Amino acid sequence: MIDKQKIEQCIREILIALGEDPDRDGIKDTPRRVAKMYEEVFQGIQYTNDEIADQFGTCFEEDMDFLSKDGIILVKDIECTSYCEHHMALIYDMHITVAYKPKDKVIGLSKIARIADMVCRRLQIQERITSDIFYIIEKVTDSDDIYVKVDGKHGCMTARGIKKHQAVTFTEQKSGIFQQQPPTF
Ligand SMILES: Nc1nc2c(ncn2[C@@H]2O[C@H](COP(=O)(O)OP(=O)(O)OP(=O)(O)O)[C@@H](O)[C@H]2O)c(=O)[nH]1
Numbered sequence: 001m002i003d004k005q006k007i008e009q010c011i012r013e014i015l016i017a018l019g020e021d022p023d024r025d026g027i028k029d030t031p032r033r034v035a036k037m038y039e040e041v042f043q044g045i046q047y048t049n050d051e052i053a054d055q056f057g058t059c060f061e062e063d064m065d066f067l068s069k070d071g072i073i074l075v076k077d078i079e080c081t082s083y084c085e086h087h088m089a090l091i092y093d094m095h096i097t098v099a100y101k102p103k104d105k106v107i108g109l110s111k112i113a114r115i116a117d118m119v120c121r122r123l124q125i126q127e128r129i130t131s132d133i134f135y136i137i138e139k140v141t142d143s144d145d146i147y148v149k150v151d152g153k154h155g156c157m158t159a160r161g162i163k164k165h166q167a168v169t170f171t172e173q174k175s176g177i178f179q180q181q182p183p184t185f
């Protein structure tokens with residue numbers, strides 16, 4: 001569980017270290033707000049990838065032509081935000097694409113987005129966001145053919161430091177049929 005009281009104390013200390021008056025009207029509730037925000041945006045820290053797979057692993061095992069006819073399923077433009085673990089800066093404008101070729105079951109579509117969303121609610125690097133989603137989708141679907149692509153902007157690279165406002169980072173992980181031929185979409 002996230003220790004909200006401790007976070008509140010620490011944010012108050014940070015405000016003081018910045019030279020702010022933590023009791024002035026505009027920011028007197030900021031420690032409480034930040035603690036509440038962290039509880040929301042870092043919810044995924046308290047779950048392992050296996051627990052996320054259990055939580056969002058709703059699958060359907062119906063007989064369908066689709067499964068025997070080389071069908072693939074692809075969800076694109078899953079919009080997410082996360083926080084880089086080096087600066088705790090926002091990773092934003094992220095679009096996540098997940099594709100897989102089902103073996104003998106399909107996963108509920110919204111669960112793909114829920115998995116991506118929960119993995120992003122951690123201190124992350126983009127490479128690990130990609131591999132965490134890959135691992136969970138592989139575990140839930142048992143598929144040998146998986147494709148995960150993430151693109152995003154890193155606040156630590158656009159709003160500070162090198163300040164390349166347009167720089168977008170792409171990461172991809174793929175297995176099986178997608179190694180030779182990434183999906184077209
Ligand atoms: N590979 C990878 N690196 C990241 C990610 N997010 C942030 N970083 C990088 O983490 C690195 C941390 O480098 P440091 O030299 O320790 O930190 P810094 O002095 O703030 O570096 P600058 O950003 O270059 O000013 C930087 O190069 C960031 O761009 C990510 O998702 N993946």
Ligand SMILES: [Zn+2]
Nearest residue numbers: 084086087156
């Ligand atoms: Zn960073």
